[in-house]
Amino acid sequence: MEEQNNFGGVNPGEQPEPGAQPAPSVQPAPAASPRGAALWLKIIAGLYALSLIAALAVINRADAVRKSKPKDLDLSKLTGIGQSKKDAVAVIPIYGAISQGNSSRSWERGSQQIAKRITALAGKKEVKAIVLDINSPGGTVGAVQEIYSAILKAKAETKKPFIARFGEVSASGGYYVAAACDQIIAQPGTITGSIGVIFSVGNFEGLMKKVGFRSEVIKSGKFKDIGSASREMTPEERKLLQAMIDDSYDQFVTAVSAGRKMPADQVKLLADGRIYTGRQGLEVKLVDSLGDLQDAIDKAGELGGLGKNPRVLTDSDPFENFLSLMDSKLSLFGAKSVFDSVSPAASLEYHWYGK
Amino acid sequence: MNTFVALETIINKPELLAGAERPEGLGRTGLLGYFSGTLGLFVFLRIFSAVPPGVMSFSMVLLLVLAANFFFASAIHLFMDLTGVKGSASRLFLAFGCSDYFLALLVPLAFFAKLHILNGFLWFCLCLLLIIYARVRLVRRLYPVSVNKALLSVWLPYAGFSVVFFAVCVYSLAWLIWLVI
Numbered sequence: 075m076e077e078q079n080n081f082g083g084v085n086p087g088e089q090p091e092p093g094a095q096p097a098p099s100v101q102p103a104p105a106a107s108p109r110g111a112a113l114w115l116k117i118i119a120g121l122y123a124l125s126l127i128a129a130l131a132v133i134n135r136a137d138a139v140r141k142s143k144p145k146d147l148d149l150s151k152l153t154g155i156g157q158s159k160k161d162a163v164a165v166i167p168i169y170g171a172i173s174q175g176n177s178s179r180s181w182e183r184g185s186q187q188i189a190k191r192i193t194a195l196a197g198k199k200e201v202k203a204i205v206l207d208i209n210s211p212g213g214t215v216g217a218v219q220e221i222y223s224a225i226l227k228a229k230a231e232t233k234k235p236f237i238a239r240f241g242e243v244s245a246s247g248g249y250y251v252a253a254a255c256d257q258i259i260a261q262p263g264t265i266t267g268s269i270g271v272i273f274s275v276g277n278f279e280g281l282m283k284k285v286g287f288r289s290e291v292i293k294s295g296k297f298k299d300i301g302s303a304s305r306e307m308t309p310e311e312r313k314l315l316q317a318m319i320d321d322s323y324d325q326f327v328t329a330v331s332a333g334r335k336m337p338a339d340q341v342k343l344l345a346d347g348r349i350y351t352g353r354q355g356l357e358v359k360l361v362d363s364l365g366d367l368q369d370a371i372d373k374a375g376e377l378g379g380l381g382k383n384p385r386v387l388t389d390s391d392p393f394e395n396f397l398s399l400m401d402s403k404l405s406l407f408g409a410k411s412v413f414d415s416v417s418p419a420a421s422l423e424y425h426w427y428g429k
Numbered sequence: 430m431n432t433f434v435a436l437e438t439i440i441n442k443p444e445l446l447a448g449a450e451r452p453e454g455l456g457r458t459g460l461l462g463y464f465s466g467t468l469g470l471f472v473f474l475r476i477f478s479a480v481p482p483g484v485m486s487f488s489m490v491l492l493l494v495l496a497a498n499f500f501f502a503s504a505i506h507l508f509m510d511l512t513g514v515k516g517s518a519s520r521l522f523l524a525f526g527c528s529d530y531f532l533a534l535l536v537p538l539a540f541f542a543k544l545h546i547l548n549g550f551l552w553f554c555l556c557l558l559l560i561i562y563a564r565v566r567l568v569r570r571l572y573p574v575s576v577n578k579a580l581l582s583v584w585l586p587y588a589g590f591s592v593v594f595f596a597v598c599v600y601s602l603a604w605l606i607w608l609v610i
Contacts, residue, residue, distance in 0.1 A: 111437040111440050111441055112433050112434065112437045115433050115436055115437060115440075116433060119433070121537075122465070122469075122533045122536065125536040125537045125540070126468070126469075126472060126536055128540075129472045129475075129476060129536050129539065129540070130472065132476065133472070133475050133476060133482070137482060
């Protein structure tokens, strides 16, 4: 790609070859504005240089101000990184029905994840007390007990105070979890109580007959399909399930009795499945005091030796929150949760079926 | 030859770009165009804190600009060659460098944007349109083609980039949905 310049003109020192025909004299093309463009280019280049200098000066100045900022600030007044090691009260939300997650996704709010968060936050040196912000009607027995036992273990290992705060509803399993805490703070109108166990199963036998569907069951023992929705429950099964319910109920009563330091007989009087408002709960000693989340945080601060209005460490990771949001919005566009709620599968629950 | 003189010659006699011999100083002028254009772009982005400071950061931007323009020039030349139009790819690359002088405008325009006279992105888009217009004119000088074909050839790589970017975005979104479900 050897290319010659065509602006160089004829070299003055170069002699024409002998015998060569004389080159026709090149007439210079008349320029419209001989040095106009060059002048403008020089002016533009000058302005460009000036604006560059001005811009660089502005950028340097801005960078210098940005660099000097942290030195002038009092880090103790900042939240976040600057204060990350300061003592705090951790707040863990427990919202909605409590159940074991369907997967090991870290952003899911299943009982394993909540138990893991309780253990992790209780193990942090800067966390001096933990507030459980409960707004739950309960859930399955196993899932509720998983959280309950995580609280008891964390308390035994770290001796840190746990405060339960009730929002709109904290009944049945929600109360079971709170029973493990040192203090319970509820709103006067919070729905709580519902101490009891429930086992419910749908019966689609009539419907299945109408549509001509029949379920064939081959089982190893007579109770293997206990809780089946395709047939009537037998008296023997009912007796067996009642015994199971009684045992789970006894576990609930024991947990409340131990947590609230009340005799089991006294708890049984309150534990017929009825619900209470927060104020009624205070009268029957199921609740320690009335208040809101800030009151609960203040109480936790006092018990943790931080005084009122302590720093709050929220249990939230922006990335996990985003994934959780994506998951809830995109998981069959919410169809899964609808399916779960109408599922006829039987389960043993510490659950209150109100709103 | 002085860069100013070379640039002046290209402005006054653009037909020389398609001549048998390469205009003197075109290489130097084109590369200096890339450098000063990138410097303008870099300062513009620095004023909006969109890029990190330092020589390394500027070098990365310059490398990106050179690579993108190399790709653009080669894609346009390939398109022209496939459609039976002859021309020089190296001259096209250097001529594009000359059009990048317009990016120097971004420095004063950044001040205007900071003074809330139009949005910074709009100024950038206007500058980009100016460069594309200049490039269309240059392509017409370097290859004997119509305005429409020159316009098509200049827009083609940009459109290609946009399509690839859009496809990557769609794929990423689909992947993310697949990941969470």
